[in-house]
Amino acid sequence: MNKRFMSILIPILFFYAQNCFTNDEPVKFKNILQEEQYYNLLEEVRCLVCQNQSLADSNAPLAQDLRNEIYEMVNSKKNNNEILDFLVKRYGDFVLYRPPLKKNTWLLWFGPFLILIIAISIGIIVIKKQIGDK
Amino acid sequence: MIRYLLPLTIFLGITVLFIYGLQNDPRYIPSPLINQSAPEFNLPTLHEPELNIKMDTLKGKVSLLNVWASWCAACRIEHPILNNAVRNYDIKLYGLNYKDSRSEALIWLKDLGNPYIESAYDKDGVVGIDYGVYGVPETFIIDKQGIIRYKHIGPINNEQFDNIIMPMIRNLEEEK
Amino acid sequence: MIPELGHFTLILALAMAFIQSSFPLVGATIANQTFMALARPVARLQFFFVVISFFILVYSFLINDFSISYIANNSNTLLPWYYRFSAVWGAHEGSLLLWVLILNIWTIAVTYFSRGLPEYFVARVIGVMGLISAGFLLFMLFTSNPFERIFPIPLDGADLNPLLQDIGLIIHPPILYMGYVGFSVAFSFAIAALLDSNLDTTWARWSRPWTLLAWIFLTLGIALGSWWAYYELGWGGWWFWDPVENASFMPWLIGTALIHSLAATDKRGIFKNWTLLLSICAFALSLLGTFLVRSGVITSVHAFATDPTRGIFILLLLGVFVGGSLVLYAFRAPTIKAGGKFKLLSRETFLLLNSILFLVAMLTVLLGTIYPLIIEALNLGKISVGAPYFNAVFVPIMSPLVVFLGLGVITKWKQDNLFQLLIKLRYLLISTLFIGITIVLVFFENHQLKTSMGIIAALWISLTTFYSFYLRLQNKKNKLAAMLIIPRSYYGMLLAHLGFSVCIVGITITSNHSVDIHERMKIGDTIEFSNYQFNLRDLKEISGPNYKATEAIVDVKKNETLITTLRSQKRIYTVRDMPMTEAGIDAGFTRDIYMSLGEPLDTESWSVRLYHKPFVRWIWLGSILMAIGGLLAILDKRYRTAKQRKKSIIVNNEVVS
Structure with a gap:
């Protein structure tokens, strides 16, 4: 039924039992490109504690730490690939909300279009067939 | 009739998948660090801030690295098991005190006993990030060459210690 | 004693459900009038018992009976009475009871509004609904009894999740469930039709108003959920592609295909097989949603406790209902004769193509939702699939749908002339592209490509819709009289399609042109953002019935004139010690200004987030228009009285054959 019970409640009782208030200090960038890069990245990364939130939305302390790391990396002019690589090395592909195109995600990325082509072709064949049999 | 069976086939496929899915824990995330060199660190020790402990210290013998904190309720459940383990077995157990207050961590060890040879003090959780820590407590088994061979997330119970952790340590010790 | 009474009436309801499903179904097969006649009274009796049980749970919540474990976990003496009421469906057990109650509401509606239908058909419909009810009552009694006692009795309860302490959560679940569960009626009609030895298209006409009504509720339910997430979660998002959202979106996609396909089956006697399959599919997806949410197979923000036996039980139900009906379908579908013929260039073609596209869209959402599960089951790692x-995938799949929709509404039934169609299209296409691109160039500076795609799509839908209206009136002398003759369902279609384009405008502009900032503010500070000045006038400490809060009062000015005053709160719910943000929103037709108070940074400063969200209201406005469109279609004279219905069936059959 209802939707998001924010996971700050569910992090299984033993993980992060501490209810800590995150340091919510606004971050500032020197240029707008870096700011965009930073906020876009936060949307792409899944928080490991509140597992159904992106880093942008999560209040978990670990999310705050990771935001800081990403902030530092963006500031030191690392590109998106380098930053996401840093995270994947530590937490695995799980942190990426946009799964990378690999052998095991081939079906995920191309499947919908494959289904689209097959389904539309079947539809057209069925229509043509019913025109034919009189 | 074959094409009318297609919906049923797809449905059965999905159902089989769900039966598998019910047996997995969706929150468990395998670590990409398994069989990789344990990330280097150089941190002050918990007891003596001016002394440092490095990853190299752990090499040479199979060791356990346990990530803990005094604010972590589950660590309190796990602690007696670790105390027992070091009493009963010859294991090298190190601690990584994660995002904690030094004074509270010290009181915690004083009250509950200190099973660790040494605890590294990771105040800002930087080393924690390098180790991909996301749910305290976590325990790593690191072999003689300093390679992470196993990671346990959440508190270890007695059964897991005897049936998973200890056999793994024994096996690794037999490696050259 | 009272909770035991609630438990007992559930058992009685289960007994009724067994009678309701067995006798009428058997009776319809062996033509036993007495057995069939049992359907209505027993269904009403079951409804009666479920209602008693439900109100006992409500009553126990209102009197704070913490000896019931469910209440102890989800309520508190400090909780205001209206939230104690809505807490009934705040977690797994109670929401399951709501599920069963709503199924019974639909069943009882069927018993009253089915007088013109043949007795054996009604017996089957009610019988199938009884089976579903029995399944869920068994599930509840075996794994999720809401009346279970605990001992020792706690002095106070653990409180309702603060996120649910909100007006949106009082109304969202019942409405959503009305939609979800409402598809059980379409499902039962389809099963009854499949069990019928001479299957024609009359069932489609009977099923249509029910299916439309369920679809209306589902549309409103999803829109409400999205609106609630928008204001309650405090970061201005309105759709997250969370597994639970997907669980409600998938039946909606199929339901939308279904209402169109049903219309074609009803009017033209075509797509019978396909409509039956969609009817089964829509309800199957409702059940699948229930499984995903309650089994713990997928991590979701949803906190329904996860107990493996529950997962197995729902999977079993899913297997019985969906598996069983698909087996029945596989046997019966090949014997169903195709209806009226149509050429490749006809409205039927576009209807069918769009129906297929909705199915593909649903399969895409399903694939994304369960893909992590597939990968893990095959031991290929652990990945995430998110927004x-x-x-990236959904928009390209939906684009041809928009094109076909426009083509469909201006194409004739059976067959059309390509040349004539191209002539009609000429001005439509040019004006759509011209207006669309002009709007984007004049009003938007960035993300022009994406924005123009959305705007053009919306314009295409609305212009073709208006054009079809024009075509209908074109050759009529007295336009006004002609407008009155046009059936309501046609107006419903117009309105729903316009609603869809309004939705697209909202989604496109909000997604591409929302801006936000995150700032540190103390009393007296002014921030310039998006051509507005935000002045933090005051910070107030407030204490609510079960929370403490800090409220920020911000005056919003534009060119020195006061536009509005926003109030946003940071609350701490004391029982669970959980922080919540109450956003301050100034809603407008073309933009929302949205403020959410962050955390205190030092003794006098707070972090504040400000959002400017253009056209966000259009998303929900469009959904409401779609729902009203559906309502108009239900009110069509076509479904009025039994006599008229029979007459028109005969007429319809003649047309078809």
């Missing part, structure tokens, strides 16, 4: 994936 960036869905946004």
Whole structure:
């Protein structure tokens, strides 16, 4: 039924039992490109504690730490690939909300279009067939 | 009739998948660090801030690295098991005190006993990030060459210690 | 004693459900009038018992009976009475009871509004609904009894999740469930039709108003959920592609295909097989949603406790209902004769193509939702599939749907002339592109490509819709009289399609042109953002019935004139010690200004987030228009009285044959 019970409640009782208030200090960038890069990245990364939130939305302390790391990396002019690589090395592909195109995600990325082509072709064949049999 | 069976086939496929899915824990995330060199660190020790402990210290013998904190309720459940383990077995157990207050961590060890040879003090959780820590407590088994061979997330119970952790340590010790 | 009474009436309801499903179904097969006649009274009796049980749970919540474990976990003496009421469906057990109650509401509606239908058909419909009810009552009694006692009795309860302490959560679940569960009626009609030895298209006409009504509720339910997430979660998002959202979106996609396909089956006697399959599919997806949410197979923000036996039980129900009906379908579908013929260039073609596209869209959402599960089951690792994936894949799949929709409404039934169609299209296409591109160039500076695609799509839908209206009136002398003759369902279609384009405008502009900032503010500070000045006038400490809060009062000015005053709160719910943000929103037709108070940074400063969200209201406005469109279609004279219905069936059959 209802939707998001924010996971700050569910992090299984033993993980992060501490209810800590995150340091919510606004971050500032020197240029707008870096700011965009930073906020876009936060949307792409899944928080490991509140597992159904992106880093942008999560209040978990670990999310705050990771935001800081990403902030530092963006500031030191690392590109998106380098930053996401840093995270994947530590937490695995799980942190990426946009799964990378690999052998095991081939079906995920191309499947919908494959289904689209097959389904539309079947539809057209069925229509043509019913025109034919009189 | 074959094409009318297609919906049923797809449905059965999905159902089989769900039966598998019910047996997995969706929150468990395998670590990409398994069989990789344990990330280097150089941190002050918990007891003596001016002394440092490095990853190299752990090499040479199979060791356990346990990530803990005094604010972590589950660590309190796990602690007696670790105390027992070091009493009963010859294991090298190190601690990584994660995002904690030094004074509270010290009181915690004083009250509950200190099973660790040494605890590294990771105040800002930087080393924690390098180790991909996301749910305290976590325990790593690191072999003689300093390679992470196993990671346990959440508190270890007695059964897991005897049936998973200890056999793994024994096996690794037999490696050259 | 009272909770035991609630438990007992559930058992009685189960007994009724068994009678309701067995006798009428058997009776319809062996033509036993007495057995069939049992359907209505027993269904009403079951409804009666479920209602008693439900009100006992409500009553126990209102009197704070913490000896019931469910209440102890989800309520508190400090909780205001209206939230104690809505807490009934705040977690797994109670929401399951709501599920069963709503199924019974639909069943009882069927018993009253089915007088013109043949007795054996009604017996089957009610019988199938009884089976579903029995399944869920068994599930509840075996794994999720809401009346279970605990001992020792706690002095106070653990409180309702603060996120649910909100007006949106009082109304969202019942409405959503009305939609979800409402598809059980379409499902039962389809099963009854499949069990019928001479299957024609009359069932489609009977099923249509029910299916439309369920679809209306589902549309409103999803829109409400999205609106609630928008204001309650405090970061201005309105759709997250969370598994639970997907669980409600998938039946909606199929339901939308279904209402169109049903219309074609009803009017033209075509797509019978396909409509039956969609009817089964829509309800199957409702059940699948229930499984995903309650089994713990997928991590979701949803906190329904996860107990493996529950997962197995729902999977079993899913297997019985969906598996069983698909087996029945596989046997019966090949014997169903195709209806009226149509050429490749006809409205039927576009209807069918769009129906297929909705199915593909649903399969895409399903694939994304369960893909992590597939990968893990095959031991290929652990991945996440989130909003960036869905946004990337969903839009290209939906684009041809928009094109076909426009073509469909201006194409004739059976067959059309390509040349004539191209002539009609000429001005439509040019004006759509011209207006669309002009709007984007004049009003938007960035993301022009994406924005123009959305705007053009919306314009295409609305212009073709208006054009079809024009075509209908074109050759009529007295336009006004002609407008009155046009059936309501046609107006419903117009309105729903316009609603869809309004939705697209909202989604396109909000997604591409929302801006936000995150700032540190203390009393007296002014921030310039998006051509507005935000002045933090005051910070107030407030204490509510079960929370403490800090409220920020911000005056919003534009060119020195006061536009509005926003109030946003940071609350701490004391029982669970959980922080919540109450956003301050100034809603407008073309933009929302949205403020959410962050955390205190030092003794006098707070972090504050400000959002400017253009056209966000259009998303919900469009949904409401779609729902009203559906309502108009239900009110069509076509479904009025039994006599008229029979007459028109005969007429319809003649047309078809």
